[in-house]
Amino acid sequence: MSAVQTLRQITVQNYLITSDSSGAEVVKRREADKDGLPPGRIRLTSPYDLDARYGGKEDLRWTGYKLHISEVCQPPRPEDEALRQSRRARPPVPNMITHVATTDATVPDVKLVEPVHQALAARGLLPGEHCLDSGYASIELIVGARAAFGITLVTPLLTGTSRQYRENAGYQREAFAIDWDARRATCPQGATSRFWSPARQKGRDVIVVRFDQADCVPCPVRAVCTNATRWGRQITLRPRPLHELIHANHTAQEDEKWRAKYALRAGVEGTIRQAMAVTGTRRARYRGLGKTHLEHVYSAVALNLIRLDAWWNGQPLDHTRTSHLARLNLTLAA
Numbered sequence: 001m002s003a004v005q006t007l008r009q010i011t012v013q014n015y016l017i018t019s020d021s022s023g024a025e026v027v028k029r030r031e032a033d034k035d036g037l038p039p040g041r042i043r044l045t046s047p048y049d050l051d052a053r054y055g056g057k058e059d060l061r062w063t064g065y066k067l068h069i070s071e072v073c074q075p076p077r078p079e080d081e082a083l084r085q086s087r088r089a090r091p092p093v094p095n096m097i098t099h100v101a102t103t104d105a106t107v108p109d110v111k112l113v114e115p116v117h118q119a120l121a122a123r124g125l126l127p128g129e130h131c132l133d134s135g136y137a138s139i140e141l142i143v144g145a146r147a148a149f150g151i152t153l154v155t156p157l158l159t160g161t162s163r164q165y166r167e168n169a170g171y172q173r174e175a176f177a178i179d180w181d182a183r184r185a186t187c188p189q190g191a192t193s194r195f196w197s198p199a200r201q202k203g204r205d206v207i208v209v210r211f212d213q214a215d216c217v218p219c220p221v222r223a224v225c226t227n228a229t230r231w232g233r234q235i236t237l238r239p240r241p242l243h244e245l246i247h248a249n250h251t252a253q254e255d256e257k258w259r260a261k262y263a264l265r266a267g268v269e270g271t272i273r274q275a276m277a278v279t280g281t282r283r284a285r286y287r288g289l290g291k292t293h294l295e296h297v298y299s300a301v302a303l304n305l306i307r308l309d310a311w312w313n314g315q316p317l318d319h320t321r322t323s324h325l326a327r328l329n330l331t332l333a334a
């Protein structure tokens with residue numbers, strides 16, 4: 001970004017061209033609450049680092065970048081525990097970091113999945129299964145990763161964002177019986193839908209299903225089922241193949257084996273903690289996305305060398321930490 005573009009951007013973020021009561025054009029200070037702000041992805045947060053952006057995740061807020069780490073995560077082998085116990089035996093091969101990606105803080109995690117797979121493919125490091133937290137998941141990515149790279153994504157798809165899911169009240173989408181051939185849904189009270197309309201929403205194919213107001217108005221559970229006033233209850237479905245995959249994913253999340261496999265992903269949280277504690281990745285040492293990424297690559301190389309050094313020298317892995325609460329639970333269960 002040139003100096004002129006930077007000055008223009010800072011001016012736009014802070015001032016607004018408007019008109020006064022006489023209709024004359026005036027420049028006034030931008031009030032964020034009233035006048036809004038440019039989107040976060042282009043909003044400068046510092047004149048010293050033009051790539052840094054404001055980021056947020058739940059209650060956490062920060063300025064700068066996001067670091068995405070991929071590492072090998074293997075299920076523990078039966079002999080691993082014996083190796084951990086033995087000081088003489090060589091400990092199991094450590095899980096190595098295979099990729100790091102850096103983005104500005106506004107880029108959603110879900111945008112990184114495909115670039116990470118492309119980068120891993122270029123180095124011949126593609127996994128057969130890839131465990132990802134729900135921030136990286138979408139049904140399109142699950143289908144796309146399998147088609148393009150032959151990778152199975154092990155990730156929990158979120159159930160939904162509608163009021164019924166948020167408040168965990170009323171009938172959620174799964175409570176409706178879908179007859180795909182007849183293009184009709186039946187609600188738990190036995191009413192059948194009146195409209196079935198394929199549509200595009202936020203760039204995705206969906207099917208909007210609506211019930212008739214004549215069915216919903218006299219329904220005894222209407223208050224918890226819908227707030228709609230012009231229509232009866234509305235549900236939004238994905239096309240049948242995607243709908244069935246989503247359903248299969250939600251069913252799999254109840255399975256112990258799936259949960260055990262997905263639990264392997266938690267190891268990367270320890271790696272992120274190690275990256276912050278050992279190599280100080282919480283704070284960028286340099287300005288700009290390119291140099292910050294280089295810092296993250298050096299950090300990953302350092303962590304891999306630390307792990308290899310420990311392995312080469314026969315240093316056993318730490319025991320998995322068990323929290324006080326978990327220990328108390330185990331004591332009570334005994």
Ligand code: SF4
Binds near residue numbers: 171191225
């Ligand atoms: S409000 Fe309508 S969709 Fe909901 S349960 Fe009653 S009849 Fe069915």
